[in-house]
Amino acid sequence: MPIGTLTYPVRTATRIDETNHVREDAMFVRRDGSDLFCVLYRPQTPARRTVVLCPSFSKEAGMLYRLEVDAARAFAVRGYAAVRVHYRGTGHSGGDRETATLRNWADDAKAAADIATELTQSGSLAFCGIRAGALVAGLAVAGDTAIPVALWEPVSDGRRYFPAFVRAQNVFTLATQGRLTKTLDQVRLEIETDGYADVLGFPVYRALYESLAACRLWENLASEARSILLVQVGVRNEWKAEHVALGDVLAAAGSRVERVMITGEDPSKWFVIAGAQSSARLIETTLGWLGRLEGAR
Amino acid sequence: MTAPVGTPRVHDNIEAPYDTPLWVRAGSEMLFGVLTTPAGPPRQQAVVLVAPHFAGAAGGALEKNYFNVALARSLAKAGFRVFRYDMRGTGDSTGMEREFNLGRLHTDGLFAVVAELRRRGMDKLVLIGKCGGARTVAAAARRVPGLQGAVLISMPLLPPGMGTHDLNHDRIRPSVGMLLGLLDGRRRLAVLRALWAWLRGTGRRMRWPFPRVHPTILRQVGDLIRARVPLLLLWGNNDGDYANFVRATKGALGTVLAQGRACVQMRVLDGNVHEWTSLRIQQQTVACLEKWMEHAASGRRR
Numbered sequence: 248m249p250i251g252t253l254t255y256p257v258r259t260a261t262r263i264d265e266t267n268h269v270r271e272d273a274m275f276v277r278r279d280g281s282d283l284f285c286v287l288y289r290p291q292t293p294a295r296r297t298v299v300l301c302p303s304f305s306k307e308a309g310m311l312y313r314l315e316v317d318a319a320r321a322f323a324v325r326g327y328a329a330v331r332v333h334y335r336g337t338g339h340s341g342g343d344r345e346t347a348t349l350r351n352w353a354d355d356a357k358a359a360a361d362i363a364t365e366l367t368q369s370g371s372l373a374f375c376g377i378r379a380g381a382l383v384a385g386l387a388v389a390g391d392t393a394i395p396v397a398l399w400e401p402v403s404d405g406r407r408y409f410p411a412f413v414r415a416q417n418v419f420t421l422a423t424q425g426r427l428t429k430t431l432d433q434v435r436l437e438i439e440t441d442g443y444a445d446v447l448g449f450p451v452y453r454a455l456y457e458s459l460a461a462c463r464l465w466e467n468l469a470s471e472a473r474s475i476l477l478v479q480v481g482v483r484n485e486w487k488a489e490h491v492a493l494g495d496v497l498a499a500a501g502s503r504v505e506r507v508m509i510t511g512e513d514p515s516k517w518f519v520i521a522g523a524q525s526s527a528r529l530i531e532t533t534l535g536w537l538g539r540l541e542g543a544r
Numbered sequence: 545m546t547a548p549v550g551t552p553r554v555h556d557n558i559e560a561p562y563d564t565p566l567w568v569r570a571g572s573e574m575l576f577g578v579l580t581t582p583a584g585p586p587r588q589q590a591v592v593l594v595a596p597h598f599a600g601a602a603g604g605a606l607e608k609n610y611f612n613v614a615l616a617r618s619l620a621k622a623g624f625r626v627f628r629y630d631m632r633g634t635g636d637s638t639g640m641e642r643e644f645n646l647g648r649l650h651t652d653g654l655f656a657v658v659a660e661l662r663r664r665g666m667d668k669l670v671l672i673g674k675c676g677g678a679r680t681v682a683a684a685a686r687r688v689p690g691l692q693g694a695v696l697i698s699m700p701l702l703p704p705g706m707g708t709h710d711l712n713h714d715r716i717r718p719s720v721g722m723l724l725g726l727l728d729g730r731r732r733l734a735v736l737r738a739l740w741a742w743l744r745g746t747g748r749r750m751r752w753p754f755p756r757v758h759p760t761i762l763r764q765v766g767d768l769i770r771a772r773v774p775l776l777l778l779w780g781n782n783d784g785d786y787a788n789f790v791r792a793t794k795g796a797l798g799t800v801l802a803q804g805r806a807c808v809q810m811r812v813l814d815g816n817v818h819e820w821t822s823l824r825i826q827q828q829t830v831a832c833l834e835k836w837m838e839h840a841a842s843g844r845r846r
Contacts, residue, residue, distance in 0.1 A: 260565035262574050264638075273565040273576060273636065282563060286636065309602035309609075316636055338606055339563060339578055339613060419821065445823045448609040 257282065267291075269323040272366075275339070278358055284339035285332040285359045288319045289367055294328035295541055296371040297363045301356050301387065303378035303402075304337060305412055305449045311377055314526065318375070321530045327537060328367040332359035334383070344450065345443070348458035349405070353386035360387075373537060376401060379408050382459070385467035395474035395540055397533050398464075400481075403493040405462035409451070416447045465496040472501030476536040478529060480509045505539075507532050562620060568629065570656035576636035577629030577657065578605055580616040587623040589692050589841050590666035591616075592657060595631060596676030597650045603635015604628060604677065611820045611829070615672075618830050619837060625666060629657055631677075646676060647704045651684040658688055668692045670840060672833065675700060675818060682764040685773065693774040693840035695833065696765075698783045698818040701792055703758035757797045765797070769804040774840040777801075777810045778832060780817030780825060809836065 259274040268291040275282040300315050302308050319329035334352035336344025360372055373395045376384030381401030388394040402408045413431050420428045429437070429444075437444040443452045468475065475497055479490045486508065498504045509528050562581040567574045593612050595604020605628045606612060616626040631650050633641025658669060670693040673681030678699035685694050703725075725735040768775050779786050793801065801808050811832055815825035 258564045260567050260576075262567045273567075275563055275565065284563075284565075306609075309606065312602040312606075312635060338610060339565075341563075416821075448611075448819070448821045448823060448826060450823055 267324045269320060271320075274362075276358070276362060278335075278355075279342075281335065281341035281343075282339075283332065283335065283342070283355055283358060285330055285362065286319070287363055287366060288323035288329040288331075290323045290326045290328065292326060294367045294369040295326045296373055296537065297328040297330060297360065297367055297369050298322050298397075298537070299356055299360045299363065299372060299374045299384075299387070300329060300331045301352075301374060301376045301380035301384040302331070302334075303380045304334065304352075305379075305451075306415065306447055307378050308337065314529070315377065318530050318533070321534065322537070325534055325537075328363055328369060330359045330363040332356055344455075345452045346454050347452070348454050349382055349386055349462050350458060352383045356383055356387045373397065373540065375399065375533065378402055379405075379459075382408075382462045382464055382467075385464045386462070388473070389467040389470060392471040392473055395476075396468065397476040397478070397536060398493075399478050399529060399533075401464060401477070401490075401493065403464040403489050405459040405464075407489075409456060409459055412446055412451070419447060465493055468502070469496055469500035473503075474536075474540055475502050475504045476507065476533060477504055478507045478509060478532060480526065480529065482510065484508065484510050505536055566627075566629075566660070568656050568660045570632065570653045573632045573637065573639040573653075575629050575632065575638075575653055575656065576603075576605060577627055578616070580620040580626045580628075582620045582623050582625065584623065586625045587841060589668045589670050589837075590625040590627065590661060591619055591670045591672060591837070592654070592661065593626065593628040594654060594671055594673035594677035594681050595628075595634075596674065597631040597634065597641055597648075597680070603630030603637065605630045605635050607674070608820050609826065611826055614826065615830055615833060618834060622834055622837065624670075624837060624841075627657065627661060627666075629653075646679055646700065646702050649676070649680045649683050649704075651680055651687075654680055654684045655687070662689070670694070670837065672697065674698060679704075679761075682761065682768070685764070686767045686771070691771070691773055693776075693837075694768055695776040695778060695836065697778045697829075698780065698785065699777070699789075700785050701757050701761060701788050701797075704760055757792045757795065762796055762800055766800045766803075769800065769807060772807050774836075774843055775804060775808045776833075776836045776840075777808070778817060778829070779810075779812045780815045781812055782816040783818040785818075786812075809839075811836075 257275045257277045259272050261270065261272050263270045270289040272287045275284055300319060302315055303311060315331055319331055322329040332355055333340040334347065334355045335342030336347045364370060374384040374388050375397040377399045379402045381398045382405055384396055388396055410431050413429070413434050416428050420426060434444045434446065438451065438453050438456050443450045477490060477494050479487060494504050494506050509526065562583060564579045564581065566577050566579055568577060593604060593616065595607055595612070604612060612628045616628050619626050630637040631641065632639035632653055661669065667690045669688060669690055671681040671685065671688065671691065672695040674697040678696035681694050682696060685691055726732055779789060813825060813828045813832065815822055817825060817829055820826045820829065
């Protein structure tokens with residue numbers, strides 16, 4: 248069945264949970280000549296809304312993978328459809344990673360949303376951006392006022408994400424090999440000269456680097472008023488300046504911003520240490536917000 | 545099949561025209577996996593990639609830096625069908641796994657996968673396991689019919705039942721099974737050493753001073769060698785357990801491996817194979833496994 252340049256399903260595996268009857272369709276869909284992998288979770292009853300989960304990337308995507316899966320399953324148990332996607336060139340998806348940009352990945356998220364909408368017959372969407380996935384979600388919903396967005400420990404400024412990524416690499420190599428790998432300037436030079444940099448075994452190509460450097464979450468989200476859930480996950484019980492500024496800018500632009508702080512988990516671990524576990528509070532908080540969206544309709 | 549020298553990009557040209565998602569029932573859980581099929585007629589041997597049962601949160605179908613995706617597609621280009629899957633409680637599979645315990649390997653999941661692949665006509669299998677997945681392969685190999693080869697990548701030599709990996713604090717902690725080892729003459733010294741190290745290291749990352757390889761591990765490796773199954777032991781010289789492995793090869797493990805002669809190969813790559821923290825080491829690992837698969841496939845034909 249074609250949707251623009253999209254053909255689905257190409258190959259699908261389905262399971263229906265024996266206890267909660269949630270249906271999971273893991274599928275490869277054909278898009279622009281390559282396979283896009285996504286998983287759709289459907290409740291037994293007609294979906295109240297479809298949540299599109301936009302994952303982070305690099306090491307974080309792996310560390311937070313299970314959180315994403317658990318969240319999608321929990322949403323479906325509570326009556327919401329959910330769809331997860333692997334952006335082109337990442338995970339199980341095919342496609343050229345060398346030329347992929349945040350904009351391409353936002354298109355992939357929108358393609359997953361189209362498939363979910365078609366298969367669930369539910370027109371109401373919400374996007375959920377996880378860490379750098381918030382930048383992707385922001386791009387995907389820009390210009391559409393009706394779509395609410397949940398932001399989980401969002402990266403609000405793409406320029407600041409890449410240096411954090413390089414720092415994580417240096418912390419890792421310092422801990423395991425007793426030395427620093429590369430300075431930020433060296434990594435930038437590598438991208439300029441070779442077209443890519445190898446950061447902890449993850450290739451960051453020039454196209455992604457440049458699109459990341461140019462992306463500001465508040466610019467994409469503040470163009471339209473919408474419902475926004477801003478969740479900060481951290482160790483300390485105090486708001487980060489980055490999130491305060493983001494919330495204020497979005498509220499000033501007319502969005503209804505709900506701010507929640509979850510303490511007791513260290514997001515710095517999401518880069519390199521296999522310690523990040525599913526946060527039940529994070530999922531429950533988002534479910535509460537989704538419920539209030541239904542009440543407001 | 546390998547990328548040209550000087551372009552260490554294992555992810556080049558990643559395309560997935562042959563990937564098929566599958567759910568495999570293993571007891572009460574459903575394991576998610578992806579079968580990669582070559583474009584042309586497949587070769588006789590199929591490959592199963594077996595990950596640790598806490599492979600980070602992403603699961604074994606992907607592995608760190610999507611290494612298993614790159615490996616599966618590279619081997620498929622060489623004509624092999626490759627199945628990669630998420631262990632119970634990881635990735636897209638169902639279930640819960642909050643600790644890494646080498647006393648509780650997920651061999652049941654591997655047997656379920658093997659049965660499913662045999663049902664689909666793949667009865668000549670090569671198992672490639674990494675870290676805890678290597679231990680799973682070693683433990684299960686004797687009971688896998690039609691086994692054509694086994695690869696043990698960066699296999700930890702921690703004795704079974706010696707505590708669990710506390711993921712929240714990134715350290716090993718004692719378990720009941722470990723304490724019961726005090727009653728076992730073969731394990732007593734190791735348990736005492738481990739307890740001492742735990743007491744010293746509480747709150748910090750521990751080091752495990754095991755001087756000998758546990759008899760269970762020796763037996764499992766020995767079984768593979770006696771069955772004349774082609775065996776590759778692959779390490780990176782920056783792997784955390786590599787020094788322990790080198791020490792072990794000077795003792796009983798070395799004696800067992802020497803009995804394998806032509807069946808056993810050992811390869812040590814320059815870098816960290818356990819974490820695959822550079823594109824170069826990923827590319828070297830893929831190249832090494834492609835080469836060994838050719839060797840294993842031709843050897844078993846003879």
